[in-house]
Amino acid sequence: MKHFRYIGWRFLAFVLLLGGLELYLRKFTTYGQLVVTERTERLGWRMVPSQSRWSREGDVPEVINSDGFRDREWDEPEEGEAVFRVAVLGQSMTYGTSVAIEETWPRVLEEKLRADFAARGDAREVLVMNFAVQGYTLEQMVRNHADNVAPFRPDVVIVPLHTGDVAPMPASADEFDFKYRRAWFRTATRDLLNREVVGKWMPRPAPIVDPNAPEPINYQHLLKTNPRDKRAQRLWAQAGGRMDELHRRVDADGGRLALVILPILADLLAPEREDPSAYWGPWASRRSEPSTVPLVKAREEFSQGQELLLRKLIERFGVVERLPLSPTGMRTIPRDVPGADDSLFLYQDVGHYSARGHRLLGEAVFEQLRAAGLWE
Amino acid sequence: MYFNSFEYIFFLWAVYVLYWTLKEKRKLRFSLVLVGSYWFYAQADWRFTFLLFTSTVVDFFAGREIDKANEAGSNARRRAFLILSLVSNLGMLGFFKYYDFFVDSIEAVFESWNLWHLSAAKGGPLDYIVPAGISFYTFQTLSYTIDIYYRRIKPCKSHLEFAVYVAFFPQLVAGPIVRARDFLPQMQKTRKLTRDRISSGLFQILRGMTKKLVIADVLGAHLVDHVYRDAGSLEQSGGLAVLVATYAFTMQLYGDFAGYSDIAIGSARLLGFDLKKNFDAPFKSRSLEEFWTRWHISMSFWFYYYVFAAMGGNKRGIARTCFNLFITHLLSGVWHGAGWNFVLWGVWFGVWMVIVRLVRLLLPNGVMPRKAVFSFLGWLFTYHVCVFSLLFFRANDTESLVAALRALTDWSGPLPDVITTLPWQVWTVLGVSYFTAVWPESWNVRIENGWKRLPGLAQGAVLAAALLFFLGVAPPGLAPFIYFQF
């Protein structure tokens, strides 16, 4: 079988080398261990269910349950069950990027709720379900609720909001359809190449901007800096409509809706800047039919929780846009700034909370929603 | 299915193993190649396979009938069947490729005269994609019937072998255009599988992938696509940037197309077939005529053999020669695509070829004196005629073309960002690719021999390293081959 002999050695060397590299990377490094997503029509993308992976720094496990969310396995809801369910929607700040699941604010909330129920003698089991997916906007969260959350008939639905949430849903351009290509995307070799070579040794080409498309508005920037802009107004109106719909649906299911305005470092460094509560506050206060919608604000707590750090950051950098960038393009807090140990945000990425930040937020949510009577 | 994909590698590997396992069973192995080829083609769109099949059936039948008429000496019948073949192939080609173009052009004319619109006549069903490779395989089957007509070859006796000739997957979608007499005899002679053949085939594929992934895709994504994005970006870029981008596009097109041809030839070689070179260091050409013997050789040969020579070639006096040259190039432009930019590309070359021919009249014996300076000037001239012809190719529409031409006259503005921030890696690719395109042929031979001397394990290691290199360097995403649209 000459052809086997001829192709055999080459094939063998080829497969052994690539396979060997892959095995080495898997065993000795954390490459290729990121959570994998796949494209879906309605939601843009979702996490592939039942996977056990690692965070991008490789030190925190990220386990996705069989429903496709980062939480424990959930049982099907039963008639007349004695479970108090709280469903938390959201994006990466709730997902807990680079933070262990036990330290995320929904878990903190659950911990506090359990203690509270026990103290009050409420025999119901408390379950706070984390439905957050990294990168989701409000539009996706609302659809997520309709598709995945509503079947659990939660007693409370919490929607965490931050400035960019009302931006239009991004296209799922990077998701692939082909099954076998996804297999390649999951390999450690590809991850290694993606992190160490592409972008570093060989820069990525700049994207071609289609001139016929309307100039893409940087909504994140617009919403942050000029929320009263007409285009921003339109987005707010849309978002308000979506939230109305969500409110009605939650109420029809017999639950309550609550909003949480997520504190972000950009706002904390610029106290005079408006945050989403400027829009959602009035929206929430106008809701009385079918039920009221409490709004949780934690800006004060977050300011007080890292006062020294914030002062020093304002002194040294002024605004968040001047913070140093990491090689991967994220704003960072230098460790040598006084008070950095108290940071409520991740050093390597100020867009997400540290474990301290999650704890503070979880406590704030618990307290304020208790005051609003949501935990009865 | 694109050549530059994992799927193709698996597919080729599978066909290779099965093909050589079925060594004794000729019919079975050709059936394998046939089925594989149709499956390969169907990946683009399964409906295209009907056209391929039709072309195969019609020309097999026509070829046989022409030969019978040849034997019988019946001129009318010969001609009739040749016309059948011509009409069906060119008709299919014309309809699927050019219908919209004609209607749009006529419509544009009527609109400018404020006459009635043909848009109602256009209708929905003709909004389709052009079947991949139709320009290639129709020309291929035409070469078969025309060669039979001129009694240069005998018709193929086996349906299976002819069908394989037409649908052979390595060259199905973008060439080389293979003549029947170069391919059919190879199906009769069973090739031996030798180590040299494997090494050489793999080398071609490796080289083709490098040209496509490292040269063409990088230059395209980082530089050319940005400058040529639209009329606005061309205008803003200014003369120098447009010039650099056009030089880069020339190399991109070469890398893309020659790369594809290399992969095609390498794949065919792995299966025991020897296809002729389609590109031969075209940037070394010292004259425009020489260029056409080095660039897209199989197509330029087709046009010269079946069109230029059929029209009388250069044997009917200088005026007729010039006319033939011009028409031949115009048609080759039209062949490339249904758009005025392609027609202009053909006209550009047609005009320059005629000018060069007329200049030759003034020279002794029709050749330039063999002095270095003339060689150099000839090379410079030829290279730039080629480069500027590609303005027509690359500009997306007339607006862009005009903007590009205008930009080339305006060197006053500052260099655009895309040039000033172009990574050194891209400049390196541009420089190295041009260098390797004009270095001595003996160096190429030396490299290939070096590769062939490597033991199998080492070759496998090189292939693995090459794969990782490609994945690191090539821009993310699967870029189709430029010539797939033809």
Add this chain to the structure above:
Amino acid sequence: MTEGETKITPDNLQAWLTEKFLEWAEIEAEEFDSNQPFTKYGLDSFGAMTFSTELEDELGFEINARLLWDNPNMDTLAAALAEELKKHQAE
């Protein structure tokens, strides 16, 4: 190779080649001088491509059209082709 013709050897190659060329160029033997460049008789680069293809068909091995470029008259071409023929017949 066409039936009925004598086998082409390096010795009778030039004669055969000349006959082929005369046929291709449509000229008479008297008009032809084996020392003059082909271009004088109307063989341009495309002609070289098609002519070399015809030669290939007869001789049975691949001939690079550049062979005609580098050997611009019959004497040198015949010598070069004879070399090629010897090489291929040795295989």
